[in-house]
Amino acid sequence: MSVLAVIPARFGSSRYPGKPLLKATGKFLVEHVVEQVRQARHVQEVIVATDDQRIIRAVESFGTRAVLTAGTHCSGTDRVAEVARRPEFLHYQYFLNVQGDEPEIPPETIDDLARLIAVSPPSEKGAELASPLREMVTAAVNITDPAAINNPNVVKVVVDAMGRALYFSRSAIPYRRADGGVVPVGDQPMLYRQHLGVYAYRRDFLLRLAAHPPCALEEYEKLEQLRALFMGATILVHDVSFAPHGIDTPADYQAFIQRYERGCR
Numbered sequence: 001m002s003v004l005a006v007i008p009a010r011f012g013s014s015r016y017p018g019k020p021l022l023k024a025t026g027k028f029l030v031e032h033v034v035e036q037v038r039q040a041r042h043v044q045e046v047i048v049a050t051d052d053q054r055i056i057r058a059v060e061s062f063g064t065r066a067v068l069t070a071g072t073h074c075s076g077t078d079r080v081a082e083v084a085r086r087p088e089f090l091h092y093q094y095f096l097n098v099q100g101d102e103p104e105i106p107p108e109t110i111d112d113l114a115r116l117i118a119v120s121p122p123s124e125k126g127a128e129l130a131s132p133l134r135e136m137v138t139a140a141v142n143i144t145d146p147a148a149i150n151n152p153n154v155v156k157v158v159v160d161a162m163g164r165a166l167y168f169s170r171s172a173i174p175y176r177r178a179d180g181g182v183v184p185v186g187d188q189p190m191l192y193r194q195h196l197g198v199y200a201y202r203r204d205f206l207l208r209l210a211a212h213p214p215c216a217l218e219e220y221e222k223l224e225q226l227r228a229l230f231m232g233a234t235i236l237v238h239d240v241s242f243a244p245h246g247i248d249t250p251a252d253y254q255a256f257i258q259r260y261e262r263g264c265r
Contacts, residue, residue: 001118003200004092005043005110006083007033008076009059009100011052015248020055020100022253025260029247030055031062032103032260039107042114043096049079074214075224077199081210084203094118095206097199103256104244105198112238113137117200135205136228137236138165140193141243148194153248155195155223157237165235168195168223194243199225205233 009020009030020030027035030048037046048059051071059066067086073079080097083089094117098105116137140157148154152170160166167173174191201209208231215230217223228235247253 001042001094001114002092003043003094003096003114003118004083004089005037005040005046005096005098006080007037007046007048007098007100008079009048009050009055011050011055013101016101016250016253019247019253020050021058022247024253024257028058028062029103029253030059030100031064033098033100033105034059034062034064036103036105036107037096037098037110040110040114041107042111042118044092047083048100049083051079077201077206077224077227078210080201081206084206093203095201095203097201099197099246101247102198102244103247104259106240106242106244109139109196109198109238109240109242112240113139113198113200116236116238117202134236135202135233136209136225137200137238138225139196139198139238139240141196141240143192143194149192155197157193157195159193159237163237163239165225165229165237167229168221168225170221170223193237193239195225195237196240196243197246209233 011018013019022029034046037043047065047067049067049069050056051069056066056068067083069079069082076097076099080095084095096110096114143149149172155168155170156173157168158166158173209228212227212231215227217226217230245256247256
């Protein structure tokens with residue numbers, strides 16, 4: 001299989017501008033992401049897609065290929081699709097979208113998604129998952145902290161019996177009607193899942209997805225994956241055991257620095 005991992009990285013983040021170029025650890029934040037992705041065994045190449053020359057220069061300084069893309073994209077998926085349309089990347093069958101603010105993304109998660117999108121043997125969940133209709137794969141982790149269920153910054157996903165996404169939301173889904181929505185600790189393991197923003201796509205579906213205009217659900221929740229569901233696509237949700245810490249705020253970055261420094265001792 002031929003898999004290209006693309007790391008979309010914007011300089012003008014609304015919540016934390018310039019974060020791909022943060023360098024308090026001695027490495028750029030986006031460099032940490034690249035290093036994690038490069039450890040994945042099923043990825044043939046890793047590139048960074050950005051709309052800013054400053055990020056291009058930074059990425060090239062640590063020996064990684066960077067591609068300048070349009071500054072008008074609605075989402076990381078649209079930026080990855082621009083890469084997929086370029087002649088030099090036409091030989092890749094599958095594409096991974098790894099967010100540029102995930103410096104602790106496990107390489108194992110990346111490998112799992114690459115394997116699931118590219119290989120389709122009958123699985124223990126049913127032969128349906130071997131269908132060529134598996135257009136997209138993502139990941140989720142069990143929510144163990146009840147406070148996270150009502151946190152709009154924690155995206156939730158509910159799945160069917162085959163592990164296919166039914167819906168993604170910033171709201172608490174499913175809503176527990178009993179007790180006014182309060183969820184007891186330990187209630188219904190794996191019923192509440194936190195979605196992790198990493199995706200794998202088949203080339204043909206990625207291009208169709210990017211060609212479709214954003215839907216109302218996507219714009220309302222600010223979740224790009226809802227466009228795929230709106231189109232009727234099948235998104236397989238792979239359960240993992242660890243939720244990496246994304247960098248959305250200066251406090252997140254300071255916490256990452258502390259974890260990184262402890263790991264270097």
